[in-house]
Amino acid sequence: MPRPITAIIHQQALRHNLSVSHQCMPDSQVFAVVKANAYGHGIERVYTALQDADGFAFLDIGEGTRLRALGCKKPLLLLEGIFAFEDLFECAKHEMSFAIHSLHQVQWLKQFAAIAPDVQFDVYLKMNSGMNRLGFEPQQYAEIWQELHQLNTVRSITHMTHFSDADGERFGLDGIEHQHFIFNKTIQGLAGKTSLSNSAAILRHHQTLHCDIVRSGIMLYGSSPDYPAHSIQDWNLRPTMSLRSEIIAIQTVQAGDSIGYGSKFIATQQMRIGVVACGYADGYQRLSATGTPVLVDSVKTHTLGRISMDMLAVDVTALPQADVGSEVVLWGQSSEGVLLPIDEVAASSGTIGYELMCAVTARVNFQIDA
Numbered sequence: 042m043p044r045p046i047t048a049i050i051h052q053q054a055l056r057h058n059l060s061v062s063h064q065c066m067p068d069s070q071v072f073a074v075v076k077a078n079a080y081g082h083g084i085e086r087v088y089t090a091l092q093d094a095d096g097f098a099f100l101d102i103g104e105g106t107r108l109r110a111l112g113c114k115k116p117l118l119l120l121e122g123i124f125a126f127e128d129l130f131e132c133a134k135h136e137m138s139f140a141i142h143s144l145h146q147v148q149w150l151k152q153f154a155a156i157a158p159d160v161q162f163d164v165y166l167k168m169n170s171g172m173n174r175l176g177f178e179p180q181q182y183a184e185i186w187q188e189l190h191q192l193n194t195v196r197s198i199t200h201m202t203h204f205s206d207a208d209g210e211r212f213g214l215d216g217i218e219h220q221h222f223i224f225n226k227t228i229q230g231l232a233g234k235t236s237l238s239n240s241a242a243i244l245r246h247h248q249t250l251h252c253d254i255v256r257s258g259i260m261l262y263g264s265s266p267d268y269p270a271h272s273i274q275d276w277n278l279r280p281t282m283s284l285r286s287e288i289i290a291i292q293t294v295q296a297g298d299s300i301g302y303g304s305k306f307i308a309t310q311q312m313r314i315g316v317v318a319c320g321y322a323d324g325y326q327r328l329s330a331t332g333t334p335v336l337v338d339s340v341k342t343h344t345l346g347r348i349s350m351d352m353l354a355v356d357v358t359a360l361p362q363a364d365v366g367s368e369v370v371l372w373g374q375s376s377e378g379v380l381l382p383i384d385e386v387a388a389s390s391g392t393i394g395y396e397l398m399c400a401v402t403a404r405v406n407f408q409i410d411a
């Protein structure tokens with residue numbers, strides 16, 4: 042028997058969450074963001090369920106070639122662009138689009154145009170509208186656009202920017218207004234489609250924010266980008282990954298007994314403890330505080346003490362039926378359909394759903410729930 046820890050990927054939920062993106066933005070193309078191996082889910086495990094996406098966006102050329110190998114004929118977009126001149130040959134071969142965020146990439150493209158004049162790319166010109174991560178300054182933007190526009194090798198230029206605060210509020214505004222204004226002002230008079238929204242902007246700003254292509258990431262994977270302001274239930278999203286394991290031992294401890302490394306939890310009364318086959322080497326956060334929620338046999342309880350490399354302890358004092366072999370849900374959904382949102386678990390270790398789902402390690406078994 043393999044160790045009982047398993048990550049189950051729910052294909053119906055992926056389909057459903059993608060349909061929520063489409064419903065929010067009926068007039069936009071929805072690109073599914075599958076970077077970081079589809080946010081830890083595995084590109085091959087999500088591809089069929091996300092086939093209704095209008096395109097796919099990611100960071101590594103290898104992720105794009107995997108999509109092509111699966112038979113994907115849709116547009117593909119490298120969100121950070123190319124990392125070396127040679128990447129352009131791969132992009133040409135596999136028909137991949139890429140962001141252009143810096144001058145050195147423009148130079149590579151010009152160099153490429155000189156030796157392969159017949160190849161054409163659909164490029165995404167990235168504007169730094171205020172996040173200060175990637176992109177051209179608004180003052181430079183039109184000039185770069187003109188340079189690219191004159192290259193035969195450039196078939197189309199999509200205007201692209203990324204919001205820093207679509208999940209919150211900034212300057213007393215709504216988190217996006219400031220950047221949206223700069224973006225619109227800067228692209229005035231420049232032809233091309235637009236690509237703006239991430240999940241938070243899709244969910245929170247779809248009534249006011251319009252663009253041709255949205256980049257839907259975390260919402261596809263059943264985590265709320267603005268938790269705790271909104272939960273996945275508020276956004277009508279479903280969990281796409283369930284991390285499940287089992288109790289492999291039961292301990293009974295007395296008042297004064299401690300549990301786990303560093304004796305970080307000390308019982309104040311007699312307690313029944315379930316020891317679960319899941320630890321930080323599976324991707325569970327070591328920094329999770331005592332009290333992090335888990336489901337045992339579909340009933341909510343919580344962790345006790347430090348998370349070990351391979352094990353953690355849960356309180357089953359109130360669950361006398363719980364025993365070796367009982368199902369433990371670390372996040373997602375129990376086999377009976379009870380929900381434990383990944384965002385709730387993430388909040389207990391001071392992080393976000395994104396980080397938990399991306400951190401599941403290679404030793405965890407994956408299963409597809411078709």
Ligand SMILES: *Cc1c(COP(=O)(O)O)cnc(C)c1O
Pocket residue numbers: 074076120203238239240241256257258259260266
């Ligand atoms: C990751 C990413 C997205 C998706 O963001 P979510 O918050 O997961 O929806 C969109 N655009 C860019 C440029 C990204 O890097």
